[in-house]
Amino acid sequence: MELISALILMPCFAALVMLFIRQDKARAVLSASFAAIIAALSVAFAAVYLPQGSVSVELPASYASALGGIGFVLDLVVGAFILAYAVRYKRTLAAALVLVQIVGAIAIEAALSDGVEFSTAMHIDALAVVMVLIIGVIGSGICVYSLGYMKDFQDIHADQKDRRPWFFAVIFAFLSAMYNVVLVDNLSWMYTAWEITTLCSFLLIGFTKTEEAIDNAFRQIVMNMLGGIAFQAAIAYLCIEGLPLTMSAFLAQGAQGSALFALPVALLAFAGMTKAAQMPFHTWLLGAMVAPTPTSALLHSSTMVKAGVFLLIKLAPLFLVYPTASAMVIAVGGFTFLMSSLLAISQSNAKRVLAYSTIGNLGLIAACAGVGTPEAVWAAIFLIIFHAAAKSLLFLCVGSAEHQIGSRDIESMDGLFDRMPRLARYMMLGCMGMFIAPFGMLISKWASLVSFASTGQVLLLGMLAFGSAATFMFWAKFIGKLSGVAAHAENQEMKIHRSEWATIGLMAVLTVGCAVFMPLLSAGFVEPYLASTYAMAGDVIGADNMLITSISSAFIVAVMFGALGHARKRIVPIYLGGVTIDKSARTFRDSMSKPRQATARNWYLEDIFGERILDKPATVISAIAVVVGLAASAAFSVASFETAIALPMYASVGTVGDDLLRTLIGTVAFAVLGPVVGCLLAGADRIVTARMQGRVGPPLLQPYYDVRKLLMKDDVAVNSVEDVYVTCALIFALLSGGAFFGGGNFLMCAFLITLSALFFILAAYSTRSPYAEIGADRETVQVMAYEPVILFMAVCMFLAIGTFDVAGVALYSRPLIVVCIPVFLALMFVLTIKLRKSPFDLSYSHHGHQEIVKGITTEMSGRTLAKVEVMHWCESVLFLGWVGMFFVWGNPVSYVLAVAAALAAWLLEIFIDNNFARVKWQAMLKWAWIVGGVLGIGNIAALCAFIVF
Template sequence: MAMLGFLILFPLVVAGVLLVVRNNRARNAIVGASGLVIGVASIWLAVSYLGAPWVQFEFYSPTVDYVCMAVSVLIAVAILYFGIKYKNVWACVLATVQLVGSLVFEFAFAHGILVTEGLYLDSLSLLMAFIIGVIGSGICVYALGYMEDFQAHEPEGAKDRRPTFFALMFAFLSAMFFIVFSNNMLWLFTGWEVTTVCSFLLIGYTRTDEAIKNAFRQIIMNLLGGIAFLGALYVCAIQFNTLSFLEFLQIGVQNPTLVVLPVTALAFAGLTKAAQMPFHTWLLGAMVAPTPTSALLHSSTMVKAGVFLLVKLAPVMLVCTVPAVMVVLVGGLTFLFCSFMAISQSNAKRVLAYSTIANLGLIVACAGVGTPEAVWAAAFLVLFHAIAKSLLFLCVGTAEHHIGSRDIEDMDLLFERMPRLARFMMLGIMVMFIAPFGMLVAKWATLVSFADTGQVALIVILGFGSAATFMFWAKWLGKLSGIAAERENVETTVHPSEWIAIVIMAVLVVLCCVLLPFISSYVVEPYVYSVYATLGQDISSTNLWIASILTAFVVIVLFAGVGRRSKAKKADVYLAGVGRNNAERTFTNALSGESTASARNWYLEGIFGERRISPIGTAMCSVVIVVAFAASAVALPGLF
């Protein structure tokens, strides 16, 4: 229990220190050392409790309850302040509703309910702790160099707000640890809302009109989820007289008809946090924030809090039809439509955003299916998505600072301009969609779990969505791997802190792919067995080991010769005609005229553009959610 407390409180203390430290060298030392401590502590905890079932720790403190209440009040007050300052009515209204609701709940309903086992851990929370502690800390280290460049590009005389930025990053990590280790649902709710307000402040970091607009979009959508979460707490306190997450799950599995409304409300909260349609626009808007913020929101925190809650609810949704149908349909449709919309994007960060939303949709759908096989697949989707996507965000951020663009079409010759970075970026892309890497193995397991349900629609959604996934990743990979000229290497000025973080992510993603059979046996399967009393791995261990060996081979080939310059003679570019100027890529065409060879991807804006697809997906998912709440509302009369 001491280690759980350390992981929750230590990042919070670091955040407080960073808020007042103004010296750049001192900040670098604090962030680097703190990131190392948090990462090592997370790994030590995961190894110490490897394969552990649900382990509860007897810890009850009225002080923590009051602190959580105070934090909820402060969050609502802060949102009200910003809502009034920027004249955002919806933010003010929703913050007021949540403030009043929280105070009434605390003093009228929750005050007499004791949760003696306030903290817990199991294999899934350990997996999440690893992601938060190692990947989250790595992103904080990466931010040191990135934010130094970012500040250098600010207008002369602009205030240096990096202390606030780094304080929010570490507060984020603390809140995420609080979420994954809290058995007391009131504490879990507090951590949930802290991540919401930290995201709001980080998205609005630059304080431009666009940043402020997108920050308020995020806070409004997530406040809706927060209010739904609070509604679920009301039901738990009034109907079941408990705020223990474990007891709630046990009640749900044994008597699913009693928990239709609270599970639907919690699932809705998870959908908003995971940026599923119709709430996906807040995550797209988060792209205006500095790259470390995007990486943190998309990989190790925020959105992962949403899917974590949904995967935890999976055994209940297996027997509780209404929320299960809502979650499966919203997740599946989000995966399909956002994969299509990613095809039409050339902005690398926007491609990553749509890819994130789509992959989260796949995880959400697995949680809604709720079978052991689906949960096994969901756990690996969470792991590989977190690491690969953080690697890609960091690579894109560094590339943008050195080539002056984040557009995929401007990444020609990146293999020459930034040879090491290009390989790392290619590794991240291949992990997302190519065999034998872990993400595709997890998608295959997803397909098997969907097939077991007998629902043809789910298989069709997965098939078409995966085809779209292949298209947008392959386009990007082709841009990176094409070499048609020799250009100056511009990666020599990349900050050491950026290289450290990128290398850590690359090593992690390779290790997780190579050790996939081990992770399945000692991390994922113990969780599945502790919940379902059966195993969930639908792919033979032999096939997993074959994928592991092939992964190692592919990585060796990809990084062979890094740092060496070939002395071989460079041949002219073949342009399928008589070349005129190799440097300018011009050639004599069939009409004896001069043409310039160019390579540009096909984006199909007219077919897969946001304006065409987004309204359809938003409308369909909105209808599904409304119908689900209407169906669950029949349980209301039995509450009182």
């Protein structure tokens, strides 16, 4: 008990001390010391309590009355504080809401004092341990980072009063409040801590006291007070009905299915969604961007928003029982993930991109919690872990970059890889950690997809597929802008403080460590929580697949911080449509010998995904979902029957043998045979195309001769990183083919080929060539266009054969095409994109004599371009293999049919390529999403209906 008390009280003591420290050196020493002590206490807490499983620790009963009184006084103090600010700034709505809360606090205190004993229990389980580590390690790290950052902040705003003592005091108080939220069992006590985090957030957002900061601070507090009132209403309802006022007892009795619990579950879920900035309450988190960067990192990674999703995950078992609350959380969470991902595409402000990303990932966590199964909760907890580390890293990097380059606009970060090489690598690592395999966020989304598929969440699967595609778009643009290499750039990172580097390094280590040691995290933290909560542990993606992702993570980190930028090649200028004057400035002499500058700007697609188009409809729709969910729960709670609602569908995920061994064998075989078969297909493609055009055509092995010539050319490049990126793209394409043809997990295959596409895109972006960047932009749109169909394919395969393993199709009694015709047609539609055929070949010119510019390969030559050609061959074989998969079943003869089907698809694509002109990217994206959405979601719905009925 002493350890818990120290954990809660140490940040309070630190806050009190920091309030009176005004000397920079003293502040640095004390803040770093307090942060180290808090982090050490958090680690010690984990070491002591994690082995004990789920336990309750009681304070002495004599403390109950005093703690109850302290909690009540704190409620009144917090309310009075907010009321004073509301009166001072003439905010009527804020004043009205806080008065409601004060009256509610008095009413609840009167009810509790009337014979209801105040519980002093602390409930500790593996989830609480995870949260304590996030708060203690990441939160404390942000405190250390703040030392250097806030020193620069004060220098920049020298005309303003130095309020750093107040800033550090509030941050440490914030940590103490969060410890209370995640550890206490008493709902009334939890509510008090909940409101303290709201007040601290208000003070931090309004720190600069500008008009914009004050407006956004009040927006935050109004929206979160709505959640606080819902929390109060839930406690009041429990008091009136004589129901438990501790979380552990509430969960235990609520799981029995009494309709009385429906309304308080929904009210607590509503409180969690407001704190987690779910639509329609997302604007408070966007407004928080006006605060100093440590505030953004603290709110978005380790504290404020994590309190909301923590509460939702605690309620997850009850969502299996109360369908109205579950439907509300699933609908709002899934819709928030989709819409915020789309909105992020249109943002050029780096912090707003991070904010929308945070909102979206919190939405996915909420949706997982709403599903409520062990598999979904497994995904939700990992999303919390990985998001905390990677997003903290990104916010801190953006903050440091902003102070050095004077802007947080993504366009201003062009060429950051040369200007701030260490920081750019850290930012690229953070971006990768947020959206691609093998890093944790993508693996957690993988687990989310598996859990949604196993429970038949059709609409949620659609929102996840399209939201993930949008996620690739905005992160790829961001990381692409960072990766540009410009010659003779001045190093601008020398002025970054040691405290900032120390914290950024810590977050990078945590981001990588969580990915590499994911199997250990699952076994040591997540599975014990599931075992104590559900008496079972969800088997989501399998140990073999986690091991593959761990190895891949280590490889990517080694490339990013080892090989990248060290290639020894003769560097030549990029092509600029004339005689190059300055590569770094992208200036050249045109045909009239006049100097010109070539510029390239990211695609933000404001006309499609802009806030003025999507934000208002998204807010209205989500608000309707919340109102309907609360109303339905209120109606449900007045029912006089006992009810336990089972999931209409809950399918277990099967596996076929050893994924790791199959993938290794498949990769070796594919690395040998894939290029051979792909080369022959490419040669035959040219011959068939020539015959369709009335020509004879080149020899069958002409592609091989072309690649051999490329290998013999001078080994030159426009920068030192392009070839490394292309090599990585080829490696992951081979691994993807190995996973597929080895019979491994189809989702692993899909994610690896997407990772290959990302490295290919980065190779083009790194050149800073306007023509290559246009090609990279188009390639990014193409990935966004076809990715949902691939995910729908995986889900349909699972629903048909009970596993995501490709080897499972050979054990099925009939070919997939029998039950998956719609999604097969969707695949055939996007296959034109994947095989780079007209009308959808918008980004890539692989016949150098036809086009010189406007392609993603414009700046690639020699061995680099040869690798691209080989990668293209392997991709063609892989994608045609996907077609053939639909025609394989338990009969060995089916493999002949599969090959015939793949060849027929190949001939069809050649015919399309020769008879249709290229379309605009808008048409490609629109029709790919319409066709993929209608056919894919329709096929999934039909398969789910067949399973249920």
